[in-house]
Amino acid sequence: MGAQPFQFRCNRLTRHGRTYFGDQTIPPPYPRRPQTPPQFTGPRFNEFIVSPKVRVIDENGENLGVMFTKEAIEQAGEVGLDLVEISPNADPPVAKYLDIGRYKYEAQKKANEQRKKQKTQEIKEIKMRPNIDDHDYDTKMKKVVEFLEEGDKVKVTMRFRGREMAHGELGMAVLRRVQEQTAEFAKIEAHPRMEGRQMLMVLAPK
Numbered sequence: 001m002g003a004q005p006f007q008f009r010c011n012r013l014t015r016h017g018r019t020y021f022g023d024q025t026i027p028p029p030y031p032r033r034p035q036t037p038p039q040f041t042g043p044r045f046n047e048f049i050v051s052p053k054v055r056v057i058d059e060n061g062e063n064l065g066v067m068f069t070k071e072a073i074e075q076a077g078e079v080g081l082d083l084v085e086i087s088p089n090a091d092p093p094v095a096k097y098l099d100i101g102r103y104k105y106e107a108q109k110k111a112n113e114q115r116k117k118q119k120t121q122e123i124k125e126i127k128m129r130p131n132i133d134d135h136d137y138d139t140k141m142k143k144v145v146e147f148l149e150e151g152d153k154v155k156v157t158m159r160f161r162g163r164e165m166a167h168g169e170l171g172m173a174v175l176r177r178v179q180e181q182t183a184e185f186a187k188i189e190a191h192p193r194m195e196g197r198q199m200l201m202v203l204a205p206k
Contacts, residue, residue: 046073
């Protein structure tokens with residue numbers, strides 16, 4: 001036979017919200033903090049719709065007019081769909097008969113595709129010389145076109161050395177040539193200007 005728990009009796013007295021057991025004093029329990037309900041994400045649907053009435057669009061896109069939300073939920077269920085709030089700020093809100101699972105999947109898929117398309121625009125630099133030869137020019141122009149097609153801006157830097165500073169028109173002619181070759185798909189964001197021993201021009205995609 002196993003050991004029996006030790007039991008005892010004592011007089012209990014409650015006074016001023018505190019409970020006394022013999023010589024010991026036991027404070028009242030601390031009140032529990034109310035739990036904050038989890039924040040609702042995504043469109044409201046079915047019983048989560050708080051408006052008592054909604055303007056209903058059926059699964060075929062037909063406007064059924066304003067209905068009580070409870071009635072609309074029942075009708076959506078009859079066709080195997082959910083009542084999904086698609087315009088919560090309208091008065092009354094607009095809801096549609098949809099498959100909520102598929103609706104969320106398509107919305108997430110679309111959001112992911114948008115994030116992939118978004119790209120931080122960078123400024124790429126291409127350096128040239130006033131007396132650049134045709135082969136080097138063509139090589140650098142391929143990079144200019146590539147950067148612009150990728151959505152980046154291009155800063156074309158014309159570098160002058162020694163006596164070349166006295167012939168700024170040669171550098172300007174090269175930059176004008178770059179401008180003409182990219183005119184169909186690029187615009188000048190910063191016109192050619194001198195900065196020290198360099199002449200700069202910035203192109204941006206149209």
